[in-house]
Amino acid sequence: MEYTAIKLVKRPELAITPDLFEVVRLQTPELQDGQILIKQTHMSLDPAMKGWMMPDRDSYIPPVELGDVMRSSGVGEIVESKNDRFPVGARVQGMTGWAEYIVSNGQGMNLLPEGIPTEAVLCVLALPGMTAYQGLMNIGKPKAGETLVVSGAAGSVGSMVGQIAKAEGLTVIGTAGSDDKCQWLTEELGFDAAINYKSDDLAKQLAAAAPNGVDLYFENTGGAVQHAVFNLMNAHGRIMVCGMISDYNTSNPSVGPNWMNIIKKRLTIQGFTMPDHYDKIPSMMQAMSGYLMEGKIKYRAHTLHGLESAIEGINLLFTGGNTGKLMVEL
Amino acid sequence: MEYTAIKLVKRPELAITPDLFEVVRLQTPELQDGQILIKQTHMSLDPAMKGWMMPDRDSYIPPVELGDVMRSSGVGEIVESKNDRFPVGARVQGMTGWAEYIVSNGQGMNLLPEGIPTEAVLCVLALPGMTAYQGLMNIGKPKAGETLVVSGAAGSVGSMVGQIAKAEGLTVIGTAGSDDKCQWLTEELGFDAAINYKSDDLAKQLAAAAPNGVDLYFENTGGAVQHAVFNLMNAHGRIMVCGMISDYNTSNPSVGPNWMNIIKKRLTIQGFTMPDHYDKIPSMMQAMSGYLMEGKIKYRAHTLHGLESAIEGINLLFTGGNTGKLMVEL
Numbered sequence: 001m002e003y004t005a006i007k008l009v010k011r012p013e014l015a016i017t018p019d020l021f022e023v024v025r026l027q028t029p030e031l032q033d034g035q036i037l038i039k040q041t042h043m044s045l046d047p048a049m050k051g052w053m054m055p056d057r058d059s060y061i062p063p064v065e066l067g068d069v070m071r072s073s074g075v076g077e078i079v080e081s082k083n084d085r086f087p088v089g090a091r092v093q094g095m096t097g098w099a100e101y102i103v104s105n106g107q108g109m110n111l112l113p114e115g116i117p118t119e120a121v122l123c124v125l126a127l128p129g130m131t132a133y134q135g136l137m138n139i140g141k142p143k144a145g146e147t148l149v150v151s152g153a154a155g156s157v158g159s160m161v162g163q164i165a166k167a168e169g170l171t172v173i174g175t176a177g178s179d180d181k182c183q184w185l186t187e188e189l190g191f192d193a194a195i196n197y198k199s200d201d202l203a204k205q206l207a208a209a210a211p212n213g214v215d216l217y218f219e220n221t222g223g224a225v226q227h228a229v230f231n232l233m234n235a236h237g238r239i240m241v242c243g244m245i246s247d248y249n250t251s252n253p254s255v256g257p258n259w260m261n262i263i264k265k266r267l268t269i270q271g272f273t274m275p276d277h278y279d280k281i282p283s284m285m286q287a288m289s290g291y292l293m294e295g296k297i298k299y300r301a302h303t304l305h306g307l308e309s310a311i312e313g314i315n316l317l318f319t320g321g322n323t324g325k326l327m328v329e330l
Numbered sequence: 331m332e333y334t335a336i337k338l339v340k341r342p343e344l345a346i347t348p349d350l351f352e353v354v355r356l357q358t359p360e361l362q363d364g365q366i367l368i369k370q371t372h373m374s375l376d377p378a379m380k381g382w383m384m385p386d387r388d389s390y391i392p393p394v395e396l397g398d399v400m401r402s403s404g405v406g407e408i409v410e411s412k413n414d415r416f417p418v419g420a421r422v423q424g425m426t427g428w429a430e431y432i433v434s435n436g437q438g439m440n441l442l443p444e445g446i447p448t449e450a451v452l453c454v455l456a457l458p459g460m461t462a463y464q465g466l467m468n469i470g471k472p473k474a475g476e477t478l479v480v481s482g483a484a485g486s487v488g489s490m491v492g493q494i495a496k497a498e499g500l501t502v503i504g505t506a507g508s509d510d511k512c513q514w515l516t517e518e519l520g521f522d523a524a525i526n527y528k529s530d531d532l533a534k535q536l537a538a539a540a541p542n543g544v545d546l547y548f549e550n551t552g553g554a555v556q557h558a559v560f561n562l563m564n565a566h567g568r569i570m571v572c573g574m575i576s577d578y579n580t581s582n583p584s585v586g587p588n589w590m591n592i593i594k595k596r597l598t599i600q601g602f603t604m605p606d607h608y609d610k611i612p613s614m615m616q617a618m619s620g621y622l623m624e625g626k627i628k629y630r631a632h633t634l635h636g637l638e639s640a641i642e643g644i645n646l647l648f649t650g651g652n653t654g655k656l657m658v659e660l
Contacts, residue, residue, distance in 0.1 A: 258585060
């Protein structure tokens, strides 16, 4: 069967531009024993992809080789199978890549339960949800009554972090890049406060929203929010460093705060990336499914249409143009 | 009995100047039941004292009240006792203050074993040694074969950190403020490398001394060393933040490094101060005494003479003028 795929053929300088990619038509091979053919229905677009395109960045997983199909996670339906574990008709999630069809031996592919919409899978049970759970619950170890700030709160990870924290009884403050997003966070997702980080009086607004200080900071952005929250941290505060999206598209990364406060407040700052924690994904999926069933997690998909829409669409992640988890419906 | 004490009567702006203090003559009171009279023989001078003088610094222990005797730790001999636990003639260690005699009910005073010189007590078994042990062993959890960098390595904490690490089988690199100190670290204390942080090519020298990268960084100084080491950290590196001495005497604290590396290398950065860990002091003293008996810990005292020498002498800590643990012999 002929299908479309998109290869990475050039590395980005700063921006992700169409000339980095080549759209190709490929032929699905004859399946060998143990293999399955997956028809991708929904493909996830995530900020980490930019790191995967860049080789010089000393990143935590190897970059995509030039000439290879661009890496991504996604959900698809099994349309052919020579593997008993994966029957035709079942839905799977895994690293699919920018392609309409994927041949796989099943490794790293997770079968999905029926009854959960595919958008919910990518919004809640996929890497962003797992990332939120790992950072907040396993690293941050929050206690009910504590105050959390999450930056990039309207993003795919941040919106999960805040909702898990609300389900766990925390006071939750989010920062986001527009008043609309802030309104969504407080009115739809139940955040206690949301602040537009472009406000002139960001630090003052944060201090006002956190009269008892900040116990947990889930860092997705860096930049001005980082400095303002850092100054509000309480003794024994925990900072989970997940992303620095404000620095992904710049050659002049912002400076960090002076470390004196780390001593005075006995802070713990911990960076994490998910490949270290893949073994915990089954238990985290279970926990997240629980929140979902209880109606404690809402989600919002920002859906593009057609594989090739990814080429321009991925930039929405870096301009803040997406409203919800960015994905491509094929 | 009449004795001399030194009171804090003014708060420092930036420098510690003689006008902050008032030398007074006081009279020892009649002892009440449970009290002891201690004749201080050795008084410790430590960088933390500057924080204790400043009220606006939002510090982890309350500042010294103006008009009170300046706070410090020290060792003394019991010369009068109405407390059965503390016989006359015994040596004790504890928070003594800038005074020739101290009346105490014994709380917070530790009896010292015979046979360990008083200088060794202040250099190895006092707060700096406990701080080194807590940060390196309890927080850093080093494994034999790993590489450690310690800044302020010739200081009272740093010199202990490096020696404990050597005893535990690590590769140890220290930074210090003079070639003499560096020579002491490598030739006397057995450090694998020592680098003068004032060198133009600090970053290059550090990279050359740590060809396998840095697993543990014990931070005492901040400044240029912090940035250079931060860039060399290995995956899953641990940074124990104990002091920022390069910023204690400035109103323009240095900026910290960008946090991107915290994610890429999954670093853990943890600040600590000893009041959170006083419960572990007995077990840590035992561990440190063990190293001392085995000859694995050397120490160097920089001894000033007479109580009033503390007034000017404390500044040696901030100019880097001291060679070894700074103390006053009374």
